[in-house]
Amino acid sequence: MTGSDGAPAPKTLDALVIGAGPAGIGTALALSAVDDLMIGVIDRGQIGQTFLDWPTKQTFLTPSFTGNGFGATDLNAVHPRTSPAYSLGTDYLTGPQYAKYLRSVVQHFQVPVLPHTEVTAVEPAGDEFTVTTSRGPVSAHTVVWAGGEFSDRPEARLAGISLSDHSATGAAWEPRSGRMIVIGGYESGIDIACHHIEQGAQVTVVDAGSPWDAGPGSDPSFRLAPRSRMRLNAAAATGRLTLTGAHASSIKRDGAEWVVSLGNGTRIRADSRPIAATGFGPGLGPVSGLFTLRGDGWPELDDDDQSTITPGLFLSGPAMRHGALKFCFVYKFRQRFAHIARVIGEAQGKECGGLEEWRTAGMLTDDLSCCGVECAC
Template sequence: MGALASARLASPRFSLTTDMTDSLMSDVDSMVGRAESLLRSKDYAAAAAAAEAVLRNRSLLSKAAVVRGNALLFPLLDQIMDGSRENPSRADFQEAGDMFVLARKIDPENEVAGIEEQNMQSIIQMLLPGDDTDLHEIHHASDNTVLGKNPQGSQQDDDLDVVIVGAGASGVGVGLMLIQQFGIDRKHMLVLERGARVGESFRRWPEEMRFISPSFNQAEWTKSLDLNSIAQDTSPAKFLLEEHPRGEQYANYLEAVANESQLPIQFCTDVTQISPLGVPGHPRFEVHVKPSQVAPAATLSSVHCKFVIWAAGEFQYPKDSGGFQGMELCQHNSLVRSWVDVPGDEFVVIGGYESGIDAAVQLARTKRPVTVLAASPCWQESSPDPSEELAPYTRARLRDVMTDASLPQPKLHGGFTVTKVAKADEGYLVFAKEHATDPVALDDHAQVQRIFSTASPPILCIGFEGSVAALVGDLFHWSSDKATSSPVLTDQDESTRTEGFFLVGPSVCHDGLIFCFVYKFRQRFAVVAEAVARRLGKDTRCGIVACRSADMFLDDLAGIHACAG
């Protein structure tokens, strides 16, 4: 991404405060007044120089117009995503669109203004198809880019080499890798995102949830990237000034990176089906889509492409059914927006590890008792693989609440399997089997039935079904039953069942190696991108060297096994 991107990511993009803007305008007024005075006194050379000094401020003025446009746009997007409120009309978007137009008129080199305008237009076309309010001021966006283009538009579908499903960390990361390192033309690829903005899943995190892996910008001193970075020359720590960012913050980082790179994204688009159409050696797909957040009867459309990269993630697809009787009576932790706002005076959390312990810590901080029922005492366990043990950040937070006399200590129960949840007169009953601590006693008689009562719906922290199993499971072979295992992949993370269909992100697994952290799964972006680019006829040798030198081309999984063992 280079020095320009690094400089721009040094602080939140276009973060002009009201005081800064007022001060700028005051200075501009003063400078214009001086130029006019010089003109009246016929000191033309000095007047021209003074006027030129004013014009040099147009970049900041243009950025301020983008800030105002987004400040008007984002509440409308929140309104659309809130199913309890009526959608805004097209006319409601007019003022935001005017700001983006103004920004481009002030500074034609402000590419971000054009990107924001086109993204907004895409959202309007997809979500408000029946509203014919005239938005001629907004419709002037250039037609020579895929960004934000409706699938029903004039672009030839067969021009697409690659479709990426999902504009989160994986989708943005592999998209940048295709463009920047392996020479894929932006016009021949498209990212489909069901949300209205980049990083939709991160924006749905509970307010209190933070990254457990720390961000630190050490790029100038080592060749290592920030642990949570998805691309070279970027750092969430440098951009956000946070070591453990919240979901909303991290989504803003992803959005800035995507905008900086002009990644072609079509928002508010649900993928409903992927149909393989190719023959061996020549994969081809029809990707069926519909506008998201509208009636299920909306007309379907489709795009065609040679390769599909699935990057839709897991968070929006919780594991909330099929595990035990009464699971539907529970609340999955992914549906919590803030632990402070969860009603109830005491809770039972079903599940441990990061989700379960985070829920326990957050509820304890609200001074409400909580009981954790986990399959194993994860708070006592350690492993060579950080994916199989609590992060130091989580252990420290748990230790803090356990030693704080002003808070109720969470009751931690390891070795329990919940078998049923039932509604009771005054709340809920949670039935669980306690496993024998004696490893020799392995039969059912060694298990003790326990019943826990709670007035509030139990909190489910048992993980996610994931988008792969939920939406495209039939395009993969599975190592065993897909409810308990992972999709089988080639060494390039391609489906062994569907040629040309690739997987990136936390659902990737190879022989027990789990890629659930950003710093893990980002190292496979280049492996996938190289495979796609090579089969599209690109010379990938330079890209491989560049990515390998940055520790972004992990193809030696045997070496990882040796270290973990």
């Protein structure tokens, strides 16, 4: 994908993938299994940049394990014949460990990645796209946006939100003592609350939806993961954790304290800036104008994960939604890599038999009606 001077080559690629995280690398691997497709991956940073940017105390909550030989591919793998647990000897990976796994996959399968190249604009032009990058233009018949959500931290609708630290920032993970408040009680809120309790702080978690009480349902997008529940129980046993099922309406400064007002009329006080574990947006960056948004703010996709207003532009990654289904974990969104690759390959008249490996490994879901299964016990 690069010319001799290191600049992007002036050819039209069959598919350009933007983003070299698990979604981008996984989609590129599936595209590589289609015969004779010319593809490339671009990232503004390094391979796995988001994981290099994770707060250092952050780890995966989905465990890695080498079940590949028995049809249970490692939950965090992006290719059927790989396993982060195998290559790193770890079950709950840190960000740098996962970035190392992605780098080794790229090297082994020789995925063409152009790092340190920012995409600033994507424009449909006839039957191809002109992609403007910090190293010059690239042309492609198809574009897959895999830019992730990590850098999209929409400010919660809460007066005084600027007085808080988002849970994805390093500041939120710095040691704090005394009373702390975490706004948001799903995975990232419980994760950071447990982290600070383990360091000796006294933490109140505030969330109107009380996610820690989620009822029946086996989808981890709507229930805390088992590891989070175990950590929550250990945190509760210290007597320094309070879970409050209320809406946070404002944050104010009062001398040396921070005061969070709740929808139930009460106020709670903290000795440090509250932490906003309020999630991420779809992170569409330069392609935001090329998708319409659903009522809940996530991009509207057709059944093939393609923009409903820009044919040839696909989305891969955690921002993917189909009806009520959320694809926010690696083991969920990877189910679509081979489907996207097949749609792109077939549109260009290519042989796609190589993708059967993904189906055999249980890494292909092309019938979206089958995802809503509940466990019997």
